[in-house]
Amino acid sequence: MAIDIATPEGVDLVRRLARISDIVVENYKPGDLARRGLAYEDLAAIKPDLIWCSISGFGQTGPYSHRTGYDFLIQAMGGIMSITGGPDTAGGSPVKTGVGIADVMCGMYATVGILAALRHRDRTGQGQQIDLALYDSQIAWLINAATNHLVSGRVPGRIGNAHPNIAPYQTFEAADEHLAVAVGNDAQFARFTAVIGKPELAEDVRFRRNRDRLANLADLQAIIAGEIVKDTARNWEIRLNAEGVPAGRVASVDQALRDPHTLARGMVVGMEDQAGETPIRVLGNPLKMSATPVQYRKRPPHLDEDREAILRLIDETQDS
Incomplete structure (x- = not known):
């Protein structure tokens, strides 16, 4: 559902959604939602056990908290560009990864944090705010490159596809x-x-x-x-x-997607189309769960496609 939070109607709708929600995920710059009365404190007053995950470029605190963060910029500032590529790549120029991995890993950390907060809420009934920064996530997943430096003092460089600690x-x-x-x-x-x-x-x-x-x-x-x-x-x-x-x-991307093992593991999924629409294929979920297997019930929606259904859910929940 698309909501214009620059309008009083949009702000009211977000508040109504919060009353029936378990989790809020937002990625506005720090302070943007507070100016509209939609900060964590505002919505937690409506629903105290709300779990709120704020994802921003540089976090809610610190000297860079006011900056806008994008995956490319975070890869540059967070160290990964300095160790990606070969020693002779473009004359030694920094190289980003082939996908927006800083964004992806931040989402992974968000999932872990939200699940941990849910477990805490199950035990105590207490909600909380998660302050998650793209920058922090990038620093965290420098993993062995960062650890090697912290232990040895040596600054890692580009070694291409070789491993810094194992050979061949x-x-x-x-x-x-x-x-x-x-x-x-x-x-x-x-x-x-x-x-x-x-x-x-x-x-x-x-x-x-x-x-x-x-x-x-x-x-x-x-x-x-x-x-x-x-x-x-x-x-x-x-x-x-x-x-x-x-x-x-x-493998190239197309080779990987048609590999027999990829298909056997259900990592390419066909989604049913609606009338007049072309069937689509999407990436599968890597989680293979025995008791609660992943289901693919609904294809990716169009913008605002579910508005009426969500509004009905709000009304039904409030009436009950």
Whole structure:
């Protein structure tokens, strides 16, 4: 339902919705809703057990709280651009990720926070406000890159598809396309070297342990690259996985969406159309729940499509 909160009628409608709601999610700049009488404190006075999640660029407090935040800007300021891409990418220029991952991860944190608040409300009857910033979320999911720096003091840079702490854990060019190899331990490395026809590497003092491989990474990469390029990515994928070595071809978006495993897992879902509309396909939900499986009852709505149904729900709930 579309609501114009610049009008008294719109403000009143939001208040009426709040009375029958469990959760409010809003992403206005701090102070914008308060000026309209729609801040957390205003609606919590109407419904004290309301759970309110405020999502903003930089949070409700701090020196940047007044700034507008967008995914691209947050990726830049939050450090992820400085470690994305290869050492030679565009002359070393910063690179954003291929999707709006700062937005996505902020939504994930919002979900976790809302569910935690619901559990607290179940126990105590108390609602609360969640102050969630895109910027904070971005800092949080720097994960091992940030932890490596906090522990060592070293500033991480761009290493492309390689891993800062594990080797070989990257992509290599096969005869036809790229292959991702994820060797997670020394035993896997021994099996990997046997499959690529270089079993002696597992006993080479330069590569015997993971720390050795990291210290001599350039030499190791050159040797592996010289072998992987001799066969197709598909053949390597089959042979390596048969020996318990994680590997897979680098798929394009269309290849990933039509992969048999993607389809078997229900990750592409067809939605029924309404009269005169074209059927659509959407991404599936990754949660596979045994007692409460995800249902796909309604396709994404058009703007304001459900207005009348929501207004009826408000009236029915207030009457009861």
